[in-house]
Amino acid sequence: MDYKDYYKALGVDKNATADQIKKAYRKLARQYHPDVNPNDPEAERKFQEVNEANEVLSDPEKRSKYDQLGADWQRYQQAGAGGGQSAGGGFDWSQYAQGGGFGGGGEDPFGGADFSDFFGNIFGGMGGGRAGGTRARAGQDYQAELLLTLAEAYQGGPRTITVSGKNLRLTVKPGVEDGQTIRLRNQGGPGLNGGPAGSLYLTFRIEPDPRYTRTGNDLTQEVPVSVYKAVLGGEQVVETLSGNVKIKIKPETQNDTRLRLRGKGFPVYDQPGQFGDLYLRLSLSLPQQLTDQEKDLFQQLAALRNEL
Structure with missing residues (x-):
């Protein structure tokens, strides 16, 4: 042997x-x-x-x-x-x-x-x-993946997955990360000779969201701002994962300015009530298809600032 x-x-x-x-x-x-x-x-x-x-x-x-x-x-x-x-x-x-x-x-x-x-x-x-x-032996461990959108990972909630022909209902905690694996005891293969069932190791896969970049529990979002509002200041409504938020744009705001919204980022996993931050990157949106009158006004402005 x-x-x-x-x-x-x-x-x-x-x-x-x-x-x-x-x-x-x-x-x-x-x-x-x-x-x-x-x-x-x-x-x-x-x-x-x-x-x-x-x-x-x-x-x-x-x-x-x-x-x-x-x-x-x-x-x-x-x-x-x-x-x-x-x-x-x-x-x-x-x-x-x-x-x-x-x-x-x-x-x-x-x-x-x-x-x-x-x-x-x-x-x-x-x-x-x-x-x-013979002796009791635990059943085989199973491996599975669960695909979530970023919004679903943010909200958490009940989900149903099918593993080896068996439907399993579970509750996803808010704030799970891409690649994170959890262990669900007794959800694997059946035990032998009276032994316990194995475990299910469930890995979360989070789909990329074009609106946000996630870094840990913080999110970064690009927000287009008109050149007029950037120059003169004003208010703007921003859509976030937790709902719409109204922000103030200061006069003479420069392109690529960053704003920090505390507690508007991703929920901290397994710590209810705690959130990361949301960073807004303001990018100037230039006007297109200008009329002759609008071009004339821009030329007057440029002349006043000796930019021509």
């Missing part, structure tokens, strides 16, 4: 922390998940491989036993034996095997879980099993 390198499967160092192992597993599980790679046997194999590696390396007791097995296996290879030897080829597996030795006819320790014989014989009896060598 071949030795399996679980660290290599997750792409982490043997001294990796629990957090590094968790991050590596989540990344690979998303990459090779069957929902992302339908009808792809190689992706399915990789998905099972990273799940098995995570099952061992995320459990301190299993990881300790696995590390000891790896050290003994390495010493056996360095002594001159060929790598990947099966039981009986010179390496004493018996001290690691659960229930006495290795064999192809043993019962699946997870009652149908897609883990290897290597895993089943080494770890099948760990964790408090039921009769027959």
